[in-house]
Amino acid sequence: MKNDVRKVTAADHFIIPPLSEAVIDVFIERKESDDVSLNTDFIVEPTQHLCEPYPLKMASV
Template sequence: MDLELGPLLLSEKVIIAEIEDEALLGYDILKGRHGEPADILLSSNKILLDRLETPIFQVGKSNRARRVTVANDMILPGMAEAVVSVFVERFTDDDEDVNSDFIVEPVQQLEDMYALRMATTLVNVNQSTTCSIRILNPFSTEVML
């Protein structure tokens, strides 16, 4: 890209290197022709840049998210923390799967809906019927889970 500033001409240089692994580098700073940022939509496996959709795929990540639900209805008082029993959605091939450890982490909807904070937790879905996670209510009002 060349920028002309009066009698001065600036040139942007691009360096290309041989990379054996396919990867998307610098996705957080991708910009279109008009300086608009790219929309990286990993849930839809695409990037939107200058109104053009580019399909993408993730390497080494399971495409099956699991629903986590509270095992028992409970009230979490304001300014309190609790260890909560939850059910982690299971699939039929979980019993044969060698790796049954999963990370349970909060989604934005949890914070938007309940105004709670949740610690990212490592759980094993084959160890017990329910798993335990830690939830914090940093506000003064109680929340029904």
């Protein structure tokens, strides 16, 4: 199994109120080596770079 890092970008601008949960649409960067004819599952996890300036809690799905 490859352990690649990919850029994940929110599909829109979201304001999520404190103490709430939200599921948002995102775009996941493709690589030239990806086989576009296959469905692919990803686990999206926050990096320390994201968690330091923003008080977010993210669950991997």
